[in-house]
Amino acid sequence: MKESNKLGINTTCVHVGEVKDEQFKGAVSPIYPSTSYAFDGVDVKRYPRYFNTPNQEMLHQKIAALEKTEDALIFTSGMAAISSALMAFLQKGDHVIIQQVIYGGTYNFIVSEFDKYGIEYSFTESDKVEDFESLIKENTKILYIETPSNPLLGITDMKAISELAKSKGILTMIDNTFASPINQNPVDFGIDIILHSATKYMGGHSDISAGAIAASAVHIEQIWKTAINFGGNLSDQTVWLLERSLKTLxxxxxxxxxxxxxxxxxxxxxxxxxxxxxxxxxxxxxxxxxxxxxxxxxxxxxxxxxxxxxxxxxxxxxxxxxxxxxxxxxxxxxxxxxxxxxxxxxxxxxxxxxxxxxxxxxxxxxxxxxxxxxxxxxxxxxxxx
The missing domain is CATH 3.90.1150.10 (Aspartate Aminotransferase, domain 1)
Structure with missing residues (x-):
């Protein structure tokens, strides 16, 4: 099979990230629901909270291929993904700049939790890059955007935000839920970390709660170190359902x-x-x-x-x-x-x-x-x- 980045979008949706049924040669991925795996004489010590069961690992590949990134992680909800990503790169004394019009749950998480951890935050007055630039401080670590935004469908210039951030050594994050990987790939514009409520278009049938992060292997590794402590891993039954749903994305x-x-x-x-x-x-x-x-x-x-x-x-x-x-x-x-x-x-x-x-x-x-x-x-x- 071709490399995933050279496959057509429908082929990627259907075939990348499949779990091969080596025993019975079934047409769909088998489910591995075990919560307990061998630790001796194995290459990988698997544990669901470590995001490395067979179904989890393969679904990460599909989502990374769809967003054109090196790696990905799947979570129990969009907020589990967003909170894990932010907390992986922020600590006491850091500062983050957030686009003014964003999902209400993200806004509430920031204003309810960041003060407890001594993390500073500023909301822009618009989605213009100048507003972000005016708020940058020496301790600014992240520029956080959402485009199209919820609920007013504002559009933020991803390339301009990315170039500003890179010039200052700042990380960029985007909530790409509304666009989905079909209508927009933020990595093409230099955005570092891509977030999704996979409950939405990735699930697509109003019967799955999930979240996703797509990014470079280095950034995913850092997020993973925080995520395993927060415990936001997705059950393998739901991972299987999500992989099925992504075939028709x-x-x-x-x-x-x-x-x-x-x-x-x-x-x-x-x-x-x-x-x-x-x-x-x-x-x-x-x-x-x-x-x-x-x-x-x-x-x-x-x-x-x-x-x-x-x-x-x-x-x-x-x-x-x-x-x-x-x-x-x-x-x-x-x-x-x-x-x-x-x-x-x-x-x-x-x-x-x-x-x-x-x-x-x-x-x-x-x-x-x-x-x-x-x-x-x-x-x-x-x-x-």
């Missing part, structure tokens, strides 16, 4: 991305919608930047309902689209960020980030767009106050 994400473009264009001309946030629209302020660094614009978008349309009643009136906490499944879902992902922020903090009560985050699935449009139109009629 490209097919799913491409269909969802195509549908999202149709839905964004429909919502943009809908008289009941104030604004649509989607990087694939020419009206998006960073449309040109998105074209440069994304292969596709993704399947996530957000929109603001006009005043006089109740956001919660709108979602309760949906018949096909599911109001649901998570995202990126085959089925289309909506959520109110003020009630869920950013509920831990104060009202003032949410408004500073442009997150209003009428904002709806829309994860577009694989259904026919005309069916989704019909559902939205009937729900809007019912939700008008």
């Amino acid at each position: 490209n097919l799913r994400v491409k269909e969802q991305t195509k549908n999202a473009q149709v839905m964004a264009e429909y919502l943009e001309i809908n008289s009941n919608i104030d604004f649509v946030y989607y990087p694939g629209l020419k009206s998006h302020p960073q449309y040109e930047l998105a074209k440069k660094q994304m292969k596709g614009f993704g399947a996530m978008l957000s929109f603001e309902l006009k005043e006089g349309i109740d956001a919660m009643k709108f979602q309760r009136s949906l018949q096909l689209i599911k109001p649901s906490m998570s995202l990126a499944g085959l089925e289309s879902t909506t959520v109110s960020p003020t009630q869920t992902t950013h509920a831990l922020l104060s009202e003032e903090e949410r408004l500073e980030r442009g997150i209003k009560d009428g904002l709806i985050r829309f994860s577009v699935g694989i259904e026919e767009p005309e069916d989704l449009i019909s559902d939205i139109e009937q729900a809007i009629k019912k939700a008008k106050i």
